[in-house]
Amino acid sequence: xxxxxxxxxxxxxxxxxxxxxxxxKEGEIITLIGANGAGKSTTLMSLSGVVPVRSGSIxxxxxDITNKNPDEIVAMGVSQxxxxxxxxxxxxxxxxxxxxxxxxxxxxxxxxxxxxxxxLFPRLAERRTQQGGTLSGGEQQMLAISRAxxxxxxxxxxxxxxxxxxxxxVQQIFDIIKxxxxxxxxxxxxxxxxAYMALKIAHRGYVLENGRxxxxxxxxxxxxxxxxxxxxxxx
Amino acid sequence: xxLDFFFQLLMSGLTRGxxxxxxxxxxxxxxxxxxxxxxxxxxxxxxGAFTALIVSGVxxxxxxxxxxxxxxxxxxxxxxxxxxxxxxxxxxxxxxxxAPRLSALISAIGMSMFLQNYVLLAQTSDFLPFPELLPEFxxxxxxxxxxxxxxxxxxxxxxxxxxxxxxxxxxxxxxKAMRATSQDRDMAQLVGININKVISIxxxxxxxxxxxxxxxxxxxxxxxxxxIGFIAGIKAFVAAVLGGIxxxxxxxxxxxVLGITExxxxxxxxxxxxxxxxxxxxIVILIFKPSGLxxxxxxxxx
Numbered sequence: 001x002x003x004x005x006x007x008x009x010x011x012x013x014x015x016x017x018x019x020x021x022x023x024x025k026e027g028e029i030i031t032l033i034g035a036n037g038a039g040k041s042t043t044l045m046s047l048s049g050v051v052p053v054r055s056g057s058i059x060x061x062x063x064d065i066t067n068k069n070p071d072e073i074v075a076m077g078v079s080q081x082x083x084x085x086x087x088x089x090x091x092x093x094x095x096x097x098x099x100x101x102x103x104x105x106x107x108x109x110x111x112x113x114x115x116x117x118x119x120l121f122p123r124l125a126e127r128r129t130q131q132g133g134t135l136s137g138g139e140q141q142m143l144a145i146s147r148a149x150x151x152x153x154x155x156x157x158x159x160x161x162x163x164x165x166x167x168x169x170v171q172q173i174f175d176i177i178k179x180x181x182x183x184x185x186x187x188x189x190x191x192x193x194x195a196y197m198a199l200k201i202a203h204r205g206y207v208l209e210n211g212r213x214x215x216x217x218x219x220x221x222x223x224x225x226x227x228x229x230x231x232x233x234x235x
Numbered sequence: 236x237x238l239d240f241f242f243q244l245l246m247s248g249l250t251r252g253x254x255x256x257x258x259x260x261x262x263x264x265x266x267x268x269x270x271x272x273x274x275x276x277x278x279x280x281x282x283g284a285f286t287a288l289i290v291s292g293v294x295x296x297x298x299x300x301x302x303x304x305x306x307x308x309x310x311x312x313x314x315x316x317x318x319x320x321x322x323x324x325x326x327x328x329x330x331x332x333x334a335p336r337l338s339a340l341i342s343a344i345g346m347s348m349f350l351q352n353y354v355l356l357a358q359t360s361d362f363l364p365f366p367e368l369l370p371e372f373x374x375x376x377x378x379x380x381x382x383x384x385x386x387x388x389x390x391x392x393x394x395x396x397x398x399x400x401x402x403x404x405x406x407x408x409x410x411k412a413m414r415a416t417s418q419d420r421d422m423a424q425l426v427g428i429n430i431n432k433v434i435s436i437x438x439x440x441x442x443x444x445x446x447x448x449x450x451x452x453x454x455x456x457x458x459x460x461x462x463i464g465f466i467a468g469i470k471a472f473v474a475a476v477l478g479g480i481x482x483x484x485x486x487x488x489x490x491x492v493l494g495i496t497e498x499x500x501x502x503x504x505x506x507x508x509x510x511x512x513x514x515x516x517x518i519v520i521l522i523f524k525p526s527g528l529x530x531x532x533x534x535x536x537x
Contacts, residue, residue, distance in 0.1 A: 071424060
């Protein structure tokens with residue numbers, strides 16, 4: 001479904017991504033784990049077209065999407081929940097969700113999806129008319145995920161959804177990711193520092209170090225790998 | 236008699252405030268979306284006034300009904316100014332979107348000078364009479380000494396425009412996209428908003444409002460030259476900062492505060508200081524409330 005081939009991304013003269021290749025198959029949950037500053041968020045931003053790629057190519061559903069405009073990439077079915085949630089602070093919860101379905105025209109279906117979101121996260125229904133900026137961190141994360149799902153993405157990119165959340169929320173968020181993957185057959189590309197949780201729900205994983213992929217395997221294999229255990233799982 | 240004077244000043248203040256508001260909205264909306272002070276915005280207002288002057292001049296030769304001429308002239312001014320606004324953005328600002336902010340600011344000042352001098356060369360430096368196209372409204376006769384037909388028209392038009400704009404920003408799909416873009420541009424892209432389109436629309440709306448203001452005030456004052464955009468632009472900019480740049484209600488509030496202060500200041504203190512009042516208010520506001528009357532405190536994102 002998604003083929004990233006040898007991409008390199010730079011911020012000015014500093015190289016953030018070195019020769020990254022990742023493949024995601026339809027229906028999978030794959031995870032990209034790595035330390036702070038390894039280039040995880042940059043990978044997602046390059047995918048979404050926000051940060052330009054200098055070389056290499058990105059293919060989605062057989063079409064080249066390298067350096068396309070972000071809105072065109074969203075239109076093809078790739079939605080991202082960026083790091084730090086990035087809720088529109090002065091828009092209400094409802095308006096934030098409306099923005100999620102910005103490119104869709106099928107009003108009836110949008111309404112159905114909205115109800116589905118409120119079923120996934122009843123908390124959001126209660127806070128519908130409240131400004132996004134007034135929500136708690138966990139609620140904002142729920143809103144960020146719902147907003148991305150409102151686009152009915154074929155591929156959902158999640159950047160550190162567990163960051164800064166209370167453990168109870170972390171569990172809930174991961175359950176929802178699994179559920180969305182199963183119920184809607186949404187392919188998930190999950191970037192996480194919480195490697196243990198991520199590898200537990202993912203089918204396959206990639207390890208990113210200093211802008212380079214150093215390891216890739218089935219998630220269950222990575223979970224038991226000595227190096228991964230030492231570096232990322234703290235065991 | 237004293238009360239009459241008071242009301243005259245109040246009406247003149249509200250009129251000024253309306254015009255400032257029409258211009259200030261352009262500053263504040265553009266700032267909200269692209270974080271740029273579009274210093275050439277006053278020139279767009281001036282170009283609107285000139286377009287209306289030229290169009291009405293040509294149409295008058297055909298002996299059309301003056302009210303029709305006025306409507307056509309203002310429509311032409313809106314379209315022409317909007318085209319100028321969008322072109323300005325594409326030529327002078329879009330290429331600098333990723334450059335340091337100072338570069339775009341200098342580009343804006345350059346465009347302002349260019350447009351002023353281009354109109355100076357194409358037209359003349361003299362004041363040109365702006366035709367009186369509108370008949371006196373009969374129903375205003377009893378209060379004629381307080382409010383003129385043109386003032387009345389300015390107040391009504393501004394009110395209608397503000398209400399429409401508020402609804403547009405609040406409820407339309409594009410309006411929501413504009414608000415989202417002003418709050419977080421990258422995130423707006425990530426939900427599929429084409430920010431180039433949003434920026435163009437912002438310039439169209441801002442320029443159209445400025446053109447409306449330009450035509451209305453020219454018709455009120457009765458003369459224009461190439462320099463009118465500069466001082467009106469600066470004043471409206473002050474009004475936008477006063478209200479809190481980036482805030483739409485702020486720009487409107489700031490404009491009326493400024494217009495009324497100027498009017499009462501010139502009436503009760505001295506007209507010599509007409510232009511000084513704006514800057515006194517600006518300085519006071521910047522000292523005590525730097526974010527403006529309705530401005531949001533800028534918080535750093537983590």
